[in-house]
Each structure stands twice: as structure tokens, then as C-alpha cells.
Amino acid sequence: MNDTEETVTPGTTDVPADAGQGWHTPVPAGHAALGLLDAAAVRRHAAALMARIEAGESEHFTWQSERLLPTAQYVAETIRHNYPDLQVPYHSRWRHFEAGGVDRWAALAARAGLQAMEDADRLERARVRIDLVIPSVLLDAGAGPDWRYHDAATGQTLARSEGLGVASLQLFTEGAFSADPARAPLRSDGVALVAITPERIARTFQVGAANPLVGLAGRAELLRRLGEVMQATPAVFGQPARLGHLLDYLLARIPAGSRQIDASEVLRTLLLALGPVWPGRVALDGVSLGDCWVHPGAPQGLMPFHKLTQWLTYSLLEALEDAGLEVTGLDALTGLPEYRNGGLLLDMGLLAARDADFHQRPLRVDDPAVIEWRAxxxxxxxxxxxLVRSELGLSAEAFPLARVLEGGTWSAGRRIAAQKRQGGGPPVSIDSDGTVF
Structure with a gap:
């Protein structure tokens, strides 16, 4: 890149002259990758693949539209059961920290003296929340059916996402992500993340021969890459690199006098800043596209999903609100294409596999059938x-997708899986490296 080439800075329409400084991978204005690095691209490309399914042109699936209303009614029933007052929180990582009805974050914040409400304290508390939630989300890919985490503080034994969430909170509390764990344990610094090992994660996550965790090495590598990218992106994460400095970057992008930030801008920032973290993925002219896969039926032959990055955006909402910001445009984000939401479609008969082998054989994340299923x-x-909003008598403003997912489709996917299969596993088997599902 030459010194005069324009570059894009997330969250702005202007192009500052120094926008390429301090980024791991500066993205030139007009770069083809920009058209794939947002939630609108996810919806647009997914709609193209869905149109093929609905038209009967898919080799892998048929669409049973008569099952749409019963599926929505099942989700609405699940929401009423989980939240009779319909006061549904956001679908985010914070719900997993509350597994078993215990608010572990609140307890940690109280012990650490983070509960004071002065502005400066609120900002630092929000930084700590960001320090916690980003690596926790990156550790959140499917654990597999056999892994369990015993939470000594509560006596609970937790599996899957709840277990991963509580285990990652413990790892953070121990100072595993801090460059100075003795004096400042509740931080996530680039120096510490670069040095993380599978063995360090395994120790806290209680991994062993009798308690295997899917994708352990991939999780550690993802955190190491996170540390490397942070250190190479001081424009966002500062020097020395700390994840919590993302808050300061976002605050600096907000117009003077405003306390609003658009969810799409948060997502775009994360996609550009963290895109190089993802391993072995499709790149376009030197820019990593992250959770984006090749499919001949998709526009440009590419199907972006950005599942973990959108999950991270959802999981940042409460931290940003804690900092005094209002996050707008939540429904610009998409639903998350993972095995609970996707499993709901299959288990309710809304989406039907043409080949029964789809439910039997181990599937790769780049399999065309998996890509179509996610789309x-x-x-x-x-x-x-x-349809769920109609069933509940709520508006989109009162009940954004982030609440529908939590109440919601994710819970309904888990509920129907438990009814269909012993152990409640998903209706498909994904060969995951710990960085997608």
C-alpha cells in the first residue's frame, strides 16, 4: 500500500488521511472485501441460497413452508415458559455466566470493587467486561458431547455453552489473559494472549482423557492469534495492547454530544480489526473474510456468516450500555447460524434434508450442505x-432479534433436541476445529 492510498476506518463515512496507520490489515476504500464484511451481506447472500432451496433447486434440502407457523408457535411457547413476563434479556455470553441462576459476573465485580457508579469507574468496569467477553466468546465453539465443567464455587456441573462460559470466566479471574496477573488480573493483554497454551486452558477447563474438549488446540491458537492481531492494531487496542481499549476507540468515533452507537458500526469494527484472527479462511486480495465460505450458488460464489463476530457484537451490548452508550439498530444484525438455531429448523421439519446421510455422517464446516443449512x-x-412477535403481541422495537434468539429460538432448539435425542445433542455432527460452531 502506498502512502497516498485511501483506507476505510470502521464506523465512519469519512476517510482520514492516517486511517491505515495502526491496523494489522488496512483495507483500501472500495476494496471488494468491504461488501462482504457486514450483516447486510450475510442476509443478501443467504437469501440467494434460500431462494434456490424454496424453488426446489437445492441438491441438499427442501423447504416445508407449512411448518413455519408451528415452529414460531413452538418458539413463542418456549419464550412464555422461560420468561412469563416477556422481559427477555439479550442473547449474549453474559447469560452463560449466569448459569444455574448464579450471577457470577456481579459477584466478581463486587469482589474487585467495580460496582462504583462514577463515570470513570463505569468506563473501567466496561473495559473489564470487554476484556472478559471477547476471549470468552472466542472460546465458545461447541464443546462436544462428553466435556463437563465442575464449578467448585456453586457445586454445579455444567456442559456445552454454559460450561464453557463459566470455565472461561474462571480462566479470566485467574489472570490467565493478563500481562501482570499479580497486580491486575482482570485484563486481557496482547502479551499474555500471545503466550496462551492448550495446556493452560486445559488445566482450568478440567480437560483430560475422561473429559475431552473438542478443538482445544484450535481454541488456544485462536487466542494466540488474537494477541498477535491486537499488538499489530494499536489504532483500536492501544499500546500496550488491551482488549478493553476497544471501548475508547468506539467512544472516539461517536459524534460530540451523542451517546448512541449503531450495532452495525460495532460489527464492522470487529470484522475489520479481528478478521486476521481467523485461521485458514478465504481471503480476498489480502483481506481475510473470516466466517465466509465458498458455495457456487451464492453471489460471487461466497457465503459470509460472521457467526462468532456477530455473537461477540451481541455480547458487547451490555458492556457498552454499562459505559453509558445506547446501541441502536440491533435488528441489522442477523440471527446466528449455529447448531441450536439451525437444529430447530431440522427438528421441527421446516428444513428437510434430501439425503438422510446428512444426519449420520460427520460434516465439515465447508461442506456445501452445511453452508446451505446455515444460510x-x-x-x-x-x-x-x-411471527413470534405477532404471537406475543410485541413490536420489533420492543422485542428485537437479540431477544427472540435468547427467549427464544436458541432455547427452543435445545428444547426440541432434548425431546428428539437422548442427551439433547444436535441433529447433525460437525467436525469442528473450535472456531466456527
């Missing part, structure tokens, strides 16, 4: 959300 999930979740 159909994105589109179906929008349809289901609209």
Missing part, C-alpha cells in the same frame, strides 16, 4: 422472529 437458518430466523 437457510439466517433467513428462517427473520421469518420466525416476525
Amino acid at each position: 437457510a437458518t439466517v433467513v428462517a430466523l427473520d421469518h420466525i422472529a416476525a
Whole structure:
């Protein structure tokens, strides 16, 4: 890149002259990758693949539209059961920290003296929340059916996402992500993350021969890459690099006098800043596209999902609100194409595999059938959300997709899985490296 080439800075329409400084991978204005690095691209490309399914042109699936309303009614029933007052929180990592009805974050914040409400304290508390939640989300890919985490503080034994959430909170509390764990344990610094090992994660996550965790090495590598990218992106994460400095970057992008930030801007920032973290993925002219896969039926032959980055955006909402910001435009984000939401479609008969082998054989994340399944999930979740709101008598403003997911489709996917299969596993088997599902 030459010194005069324009570059894009997330969250702005202007192009500052120094926008390329301090970024791991500066993205030139007009770069083709920019059209794939947002939630609108996820919906647009998913709609194209979904149109093929609905038209009967898919080799892998048929769409059973008569099952759409019963599926939405099942989700609405699940919401009423989980939240009789319909006061549903955001779908985010923070719910997993509350597994078993214990608010572990609140307890940690109280012990650490983070509860004071002065502005300076609120900002630092929000930074700590960001320090916690980003690596926790990156550690959140499917654990597999056999892993369990015993939470000594509560006596609970937790599996899957709840277990991963509580284990990652413990790892953070121990100072595993801090460059100075003795004096400042509740931080996530680039120096510490670069040095993380599978063995360090395994120790806190209680991994062993009798308690295997899927994708352990991939999780450690993802955190190491996170540390490297942070250190190479001081524009966002500062020097020395700390994840919590993301808050300061976002605050600096907000117009003077405003306390609002758009969810799409948060997502775009994360996609550009953290895109180089993802391993072995599709790149376009030197820019990593992250959770984006090749499919001949998709526009440009590419199907972006950005599942973990969108999950991270959802999981940052409470931290940003804690800092006094109002996050707008939540429904610009898509539903999350993962095995609970996607499993709901299959288990309710809304999406039907043409080949029964789809439910039997181990599937790779780049399998065309998996890509189509995930694309159909994105589109179906929008349809289901609209019908669920109608069932509940709520508006989109009062009940954004982030609440529909939590109440919601994710819970309903887990509920129907438990009814269908012993152990409640998903209806498909994904060969995951710990960085997608």
C-alpha cells in the first residue's frame, strides 16, 4: 500500500488521511472485501441460497413452508415458559455466566470493587467486561458431547455453552489473559494472549482423557492469534495492547454530544480489526473474510456468516450500555447460524434434508450442505422472529432479534433436541476445529 492510498476506518463515512496507520490489515476504500464484511451481506447472500432451496433447486434440502407457523408457535411457547413476563434479556455470553441462576459476573465485580457508579469507574468496569467477553466468546465453539465443567464455587456441573462460559470466566479471574496477573488480573493483554497454551486452558477447563474438549488446540491458537492481531492494531487496542481499549476507540468515533452507537458500526469494527484472527479462511486480495465460505450458488460464489463476530457484537451490548452508550439498530444484525438455531429448523421439519446421510455422517464446516443449512437458518430466523412477535403481541422495537434468539429460538432448539435425542445433542455432527460452531 502506498502512502497516498485511501483506507476505510470502521464506523465512519469519512476517510482520514492516517486511517491505515495502526491496523494489522488496512483495507483500501472500495476494496471488494468491504461488501462482504457486514450483516447486510450475510442476509443478501443467504437469501440467494434460500431462494434456490424454496424453488426446489437445492441438491441438499427442501423447504416445508407449512411448518413455519408451528415452529414460531413452538418458539413463542418456549419464550412464555422461560420468561412469563416477556422481559427477555439479550442473547449474549453474559447469560452463560449466569448459569444455574448464579450471577457470577456481579459477584466478581463486587469482589474487585467495580460496582462504583462514577463515570470513570463505569468506563473501567466496561473495559473489564470487554476484556472478559471477547476471549470468552472466542472460546465458545461447541464443546462436544462428553466435556463437563465442575464449578467448585456453586457445586454445579455444567456442559456445552454454559460450561464453557463459566470455565472461561474462571480462566479470566485467574489472570490467565493478563500481562501482570499479580497486580491486575482482570485484563486481557496482547502479551499474555500471545503466550496462551492448550495446556493452560486445559488445566482450568478440567480437560483430560475422561473429559475431552473438542478443538482445544484450535481454541488456544485462536487466542494466540488474537494477541498477535491486537499488538499489530494499536489504532483500536492501544499500546500496550488491551482488549478493553476497544471501548475508547468506539467512544472516539461517536459524534460530540451523542451517546448512541449503531450495532452495525460495532460489527464492522470487529470484522475489520479481528478478521486476521481467523485461521485458514478465504481471503480476498489480502483481506481475510473470516466466517465466509465458498458455495457456487451464492453471489460471487461466497457465503459470509460472521457467526462468532456477530455473537461477540451481541455480547458487547451490555458492556457498552454499562459505559453509558445506547446501541441502536440491533435488528441489522442477523440471527446466528449455529447448531441450536439451525437444529430447530431440522427438528421441527421446516428444513428437510434430501439425503438422510446428512444426519449420520460427520460434516465439515465447508461442506456445501452445511453452508446451505446455515444460510437457510439466517433467513428462517427473520421469518420466525416476525411471527413470534405477532404471537406475543410485541413490536420489533420492543422485542428485537437479540431477544427472540435468547427467549427464544436458541432455547427452543435445545428444547426440541432434548425431546428428539437422548442427551439433547444436535441433529447433525460437525467436525469442528473450535472456531466456527
